[in-house]
Amino acid sequence: MELTCDMRAFLVDWLVEIQGSLQMNHETLHLTVKLMDHYLMKAQCERGHLQLLGSTLLMIAAKFEESYPPSLPEFLYVCEDVFQKHDMVFLERNILNTLNFDISIPTAYNFLRRYASIPLLEHYTGYKIAELHTLVRKINNSLLFQRSGGFKNVYEKYSEEAFFEVSKIPPLDKDNLEEILKCAN
Known part of the structure; x- marks a missing residue:
């Protein structure tokens, strides 16, 4: 299955x-x-x-x-x-x-810790912010979808101060997101 x-x-x-x-x-x-x-x-x-x-x-x-x-x-x-x-x-x-004992693999957590600031992201990855707009839209859409889910443990974990209470931040509506993306260029 x-x-x-x-x-x-x-x-x-x-x-x-x-x-x-x-x-x-x-x-x-x-x-x-x-x-x-x-x-x-x-x-x-x-x-x-x-x-x-x-x-x-x-x-x-x-x-x-x-x-x-x-x-x-x-x-x-x-x-x-x-x-x-x-x-x-x-x-x-x-x-x-x-897994052929291959368990030393990078995770999203490793990635975010290293590339959380825009200058570091651009320097180490070579991506410009404008190149990530499509991905940002997809992530925001997935957040809109996830709001309807019942995954309380994930929500509670990321509503803690240690994680900057990110699960409490509402997803952006399409117009606000597009306005922010225009400013990010």
Whole structure:
């Protein structure tokens, strides 16, 4: 069975909750999602195993990103002991083999930390702001669509001061967006 966009969104929302309850770094969450996307390009996952997949990927990412990653029993506990130890260990081995142990990959979080300012973006990527207008429109449209979703954990995480409360910022209507894009040239 192929993972739908809604199933992926619910899984990511659940991962945000688990990442918060285990007090792991933001980098760990972002790496988890990136690994999930890479893994699912090469393998299938049954709907009933999505939480197992998500928690196992989070465990792999934690081992890579965290100084003191949570233990396997801690992962099992926050997943309410729905899985057995051997299930996670087996899937961990399967994921790592499927990905050829290539888990050191850049994430959106890495990208944003490096290129958050316009001069750095232009310098390091070679893109001018005007070349990104189409992408900005697509992102804004996706925000309009996401407002109707029920992904409370993602919303709550990014409504915190540490993330500049970005989830509280309403998407721009088309006219305001076009006005801002004109000024950005």
